[in-house]
Amino acid sequence: MKYLSFKKYYDNKELLERAGIQNVRAHIEYSITKYCKIPVVESYDSEKTYLALKPKDTVKILWEYESDTPILRRLVIVSEGEKEFIPCWTSNKMYEWTGANCKQIKALV
Numbered sequence: 001m002k003y004l005s006f007k008k009y010y011d012n013k014e015l016l017e018r019a020g021i022q023n024v025r026a027h028i029e030y031s032i033t034k035y036c037k038i039p040v041v042e043s044y045d046s047e048k049t050y051l052a053l054k055p056k057d058t059v060k061i062l063w064e065y066e067s068d069t070p071i072l073r074r075l076v077i078v079s080e081g082e083k084e085f086i087p088c089w090t091s092n093k094m095y096e097w098t099g100a101n102c103k104q105i106k107a108l109v
Contacts, residue, residue, distance in 0.1 A: 024065045030102035032057040040075065040085040048088055051077065059102065070095050
């Protein structure tokens with residue numbers, strides 16, 4: 001059986017801690033506050049459609065933070081039985097939209 005030296009163990013532990021801090025994933029659940037539409041696709045092969053949302057609908061978004069910058073990874077609409085979509089907007093546009101049209105319900109980091 002091969003053993004790790006303490007130095008290698010310590011270096012690997014530091015690498016894991018830095019990776020965990022730099023790429024934090026957060027599942028955030030939002031409640032929609034305004035009537036709005038989001039351009040989405042169901043898969044990369046399908047065409048763009050506009051998803052109509054109304055107040056009190058629930059949306060789950062998976063954000064991955066890279067050095068304090070949120071990057072959109074996944075959008076799940078809970079109101080329609082947890083259906084997953086691929087948003088057509090950039091991460092910045094989606095982040096601004098959630099601030100203007102949504103209220104955060106819960107966050108899981």
